[in-house]
Amino acid sequence: MNFPFRTTLFLVLSSSCFSSVLSRGILEADISGSLLRYRAKSSRVFSVRSFGARANGLTDDSNAFSETWRMACGSAGVVTFLIPKGTYLVGPVKFSGPCKNVSSLTVKMKGYLKASTDLSKYGSGAGWIEFRWMEGLTLTGGGTFDGRGAEAWPFNNCLDDHNCNLLPTNLKFVAMNNTVVRRITSLNSKFFHLALVQCKRFRGSNLKISAPANSPNTDGIHIDRSSNIHLSRSHIQTGDDCISIGQGNSQVTITGIDCGPGHGISVGSLGRYQNEGDVSGLVVKNCSLTGTTNGIRIKTWPNSPGSSSATNMTFKNFAMNNVSNPIIIDQSYCPFRSCSFKAPSLVKLSDIYFKNIKGTSSSKVAVALECSKGFPCQNVNLENVHLLLSSGQNHPSSTCKYVRAKYIGTQIPPPCA
Numbered sequence: 001m002n003f004p005f006r007t008t009l010f011l012v013l014s015s016s017c018f019s020s021v022l023s024r025g026i027l028e029a030d031i032s033g034s035l036l037r038y039r040a041k042s043s044r045v046f047s048v049r050s051f052g053a054r055a056n057g058l059t060d061d062s063n064a065f066s067e068t069w070r071m072a073c074g075s076a077g078v079v080t081f082l083i084p085k086g087t088y089l090v091g092p093v094k095f096s097g098p099c100k101n102v103s104s105l106t107v108k109m110k111g112y113l114k115a116s117t118d119l120s121k122y123g124s125g126a127g128w129i130e131f132r133w134m135e136g137l138t139l140t141g142g143g144t145f146d147g148r149g150a151e152a153w154p155f156n157n158c159l160d161d162h163n164c165n166l167l168p169t170n171l172k173f174v175a176m177n178n179t180v181v182r183r184i185t186s187l188n189s190k191f192f193h194l195a196l197v198q199c200k201r202f203r204g205s206n207l208k209i210s211a212p213a214n215s216p217n218t219d220g221i222h223i224d225r226s227s228n229i230h231l232s233r234s235h236i237q238t239g240d241d242c243i244s245i246g247q248g249n250s251q252v253t254i255t256g257i258d259c260g261p262g263h264g265i266s267v268g269s270l271g272r273y274q275n276e277g278d279v280s281g282l283v284v285k286n287c288s289l290t291g292t293t294n295g296i297r298i299k300t301w302p303n304s305p306g307s308s309s310a311t312n313m314t315f316k317n318f319a320m321n322n323v324s325n326p327i328i329i330d331q332s333y334c335p336f337r338s339c340s341f342k343a344p345s346l347v348k349l350s351d352i353y354f355k356n357i358k359g360t361s362s363s364k365v366a367v368a369l370e371c372s373k374g375f376p377c378q379n380v381n382l383e384n385v386h387l388l389l390s391s392g393q394n395h396p397s398s399t400c401k402y403v404r405a406k407y408i409g410t411q412i413p414p415p416c417a
Contacts, residue, residue, distance in 0.1 A: 046072040047082040055086030057114060062090045069095045076101035083111040083143060091116045092126060092168065097134035104136055109143035109184060115170070117151045124165040127172025127195065131179075138180040145170050147189035149215060156191075156216045159337055167191040167217070173199050182206050192219045193238065199226040207234040213261035215239030220262065223249050225277055232256045241266040242292070247308065248277025254284040264294035264323070267313065269333050271304035271347040279310040288319040289359075295326035296354065299333035300372070304346035307375075311350045320359030322390045327354055329380075329403075331372040344374035355383045364389070366396035366413050369403045376402040384409040 046068050049055065053064035065088075072081045073095075079102050088111050099105055115128045122128070128147060131137060147170045158164040170189035173179060176199045185208040186193040193209045196202055204221070211218040220236035223229055225248035233256040236242040242259035244266045245252060259265060265284055270276060289295050296315045320326045329352075331345040349371065366387040371377035380403055389396050400416030407415045 043078040043080065044072075044075050045080045045082055046075070047084060048088070049084055049086075053086075053088060055084070055088050055111065057087035057089055057112075059089060060116070061088045062093055065090055065093050069093075072105065073097060073099035073102065075099075076103075078104045079106070081105065081107045083107070083109045083113070083141070085110045087112045087114060089114050089116065091128045092122050092130070094127075094130045094132060095134075096130075096132045099134065104138075105134070106138040106140065109139060109141040112144045113146060115145075115147045115168075115190070117148050119152060119155065119167070122168040125169075127169045127174075128190070129170065130172045130174060131176060132174040134176050134179075136178045137176060139184060140180070140182050142183050142185075144185040144187060146187045147193075149188040149190040149211060149218065152190040153216055158217060159335065162336060169193070169195045171195070173197065173202065175199065177201055179203070184208075185210070187211070188215070189218050191217050192222045194221045196221070196223045196226045196229065198224070199229070201228045202226065203230045205232045205234065207231075207236075209234070209236040209238060209242075211238045213237075213239055219244045220259075222246060223252060225249065227251050229253070234258070236262060238262045241297075242289075244268070245279060245282060246270070247273075247279065249279050249282070251281040252283070254282075255286050257287045258290075259287065260290035260292045260321075260323075262292050264289060264292045264297050264325075266294070266297040266299060267310055268297075268299035269301055270299070270310060271301040271308060271345050274305040276306065276308045278308050280312045282313040284315045286317045288321070289323050289326075290321040291323070291362075293324050294328055295320050295323045296328070296357070297325065298329045298349060298352070300331045300345040300347035300349070301334065302332050302339075302341045302345050303343045307346040307348065309348040309350070311348075313351070314353040314355070315357070316353070316355035318357045318359070320357065320361065320387060322360055322362045324361070324363040325365070325368060326359065326361050326387050327357060327367045327369075327382075327385070329369045329371055329377065331370060345372040346374055347372065348375045348378075349380075350378035352377070352379070353381045353383070354385060355381075357382075357384075358386045359388075360390040361387045361396045362390045364396055365399055367398035369398075369400045369405060369416070371402040373402055380405040382407050382411065382415075386410050386412050388412065
């Protein structure tokens with residue numbers, strides 16, 4: 001039978017074995033002449049409210065979150081883990097994989113999560129919210145993770161105790177592959193805001209990270225032993241490095257970061273521990289720094305217990321606004337109140353490019369290239385650097401040690417003698 005017009009029929013089937021799971025199937029029949037086409041799509045939504053989360057900001061909802069995750073991860077197909085709007089007291093919580101039968105898992109975080117302030121619940125260096133051993137996770141939704149760090153920061157004694165117990169990180173990603181994190185907010189973490197450890201193919205964008213300028217060790221994003229990392233279009237205000245690239249990382253791209261207050265964007269610190277991995281393939285571009293205590297910083301420890309390297313690193317198109325130390329290589333880095341400099345750093349730095357770095361410096365020395373006596377820096381390049389003093393006085397200066405840098409184009413401050 002021939003039809004003079006096209007008719008599309010939609011059959012929407014919904015079934016649920018549990019009130020906590022919404023399962024939908026969509027069948028589409030397209031009839032045109034003798035042509036019949038069929039399409040099926042299924043998804044499941046697991047809401048923490050359906051598993052007992054009270055969302056009143058007072059009752060501990062950790063068990064509800066854990067049970068919701070257990071059901072979601074044990075499900076199949078396309079899955080959404082939903083945190084509806086509301087205020088939830090949780091933590092610490094670990095969301096672990098692998099989720100063997102799940103083809104796609106989205107954590108839709110629309111709520112406001114408050115961390116427990118009871119430090120006895122956390123292990124040293126642990127995460128408040130941890131995602132571990134998963135493939136293909138997406139975390140999004142516009143929600144907020146509030147670490148409530150102000151009550152914990154007085155217990156941070158790492159400046160005095162080299163073996164201090166580390167406070168919990170707001171969001172920790174461990175051994176994750178193909179992860180997307182976008183449109184979330186991290187507030188007042190007790191320690192790092194986001195930490196990536198042994199992750200591959202991680203994309204983070206439209207992130208908002210905030211903590212006071214005097215909050216200790218509240219790095220915005222810390223990356224460790226990871227590869228193929230892309231971070232973009234994010235605002236970071238914190239008390240430590242806006243982004244820190246630690247040991248063992250490769251192919252990291254960072255673009256469009258607004259940083260400040262904070263300690264700038266850093267490679268390191270490197271060389272503190274034995275058997276550290278090398279760093280290579282770093283590109284940081286199109287970033288704006290305002291009122292930070294450092295700009296672009298590469299920092300390595302003296303007295304390194306073993307050798308490692310950091311190479312092929314490019315920093316370009318930076319706007320510096322009243323930044324102290326806009327460009328700094330510090331191979332005698334030590335943040336402790338007492339330090340030993342008996343031996344030079346054994347971290348080899350090479351193939352470093354600073355291009356189109358412009359703005360104002362709050363420090364008299366705007367470019368400091370202080371390399372290691374044990375392994376002088378190799379192939380350091382500065383192209384079109386234009387940094388004026390914020391005070392409007394004479395040009396800033398530059399200092400160099402154990403390096404012969406190469407200069408192209410505008411150089412303000414003038415190159416080292």
